[in-house]
């Protein structure tokens with residue numbers, strides 16, 4: 001049963017949780033920005049994970065214990081070079097780092113959802129929602145889809161430090177587009193041949209009418 005707010009308006013104990021996923025450069029962040037203009041909040045799981053690695057005391061201690069205190073610089077910032085070298089090509093170490101980070105992000109996300117209890121629905125953006133299995137905790141998932149060629153072009157224009165080979169390697173570690181399409185509940189086609197705003201407005205109307 002919905003809770004009553006102080007001014008007697010019913011509020012949701014938990015809003016509907018909508019995942020936004022898609023390969024690198026598919027346009028997830030852009031789509032979330034447009035939903036944001038409509039007043040829908042989005043939790044960017046990948047960015048939050050990076051922030052929590054320096055701000056969540058429990059996680060910081062766990063990372064230091066597992067990888068050594070050199071994982072951080074004197075100012076408490078992440079020593080990315082050191083940590084990347086520690087996990088680079090060592091799959092078990094990368095798994096270990098993810099196993100430390102994911103539960104802390106999950107707690108942070110839960111708190112964020114509760115802080116947005118008054119919303120009809122909220123978005124959780126993550127590149128690897130299907131790969132990590134965390135999509136199972138959400139009510140529904142939107143895939144932002146774009147061809148590999150378009151995604152590579154976008155990422156190279158956005159991230160000047162990356163080479164084509166870097167981007168292709170990241171794509172190789174993500175689920176193939178067809179598999180993601182089969183798992184998604186909704187698809188926003190972002191190949192620059194269809195307008196994305198009408199697709200987003202259509203979903204916005206649908207989610208608002210569901211809750």
Ligand code: ATP
Pocket residue numbers: 022023024025026027028029030031127154155158190191192196
């Ligand atoms: P990542 O997985 O790397 O975080 P992402 O899926 O969040 O990527 P965005 O950052 O939203 O992707 O988009 C990648 C780049 O492509 C950005 O510079 C964005 O502005 C641009 N872009 C995305 N969609 C479009 C579009 N329809 N038209 C023009 N530019 C676009």
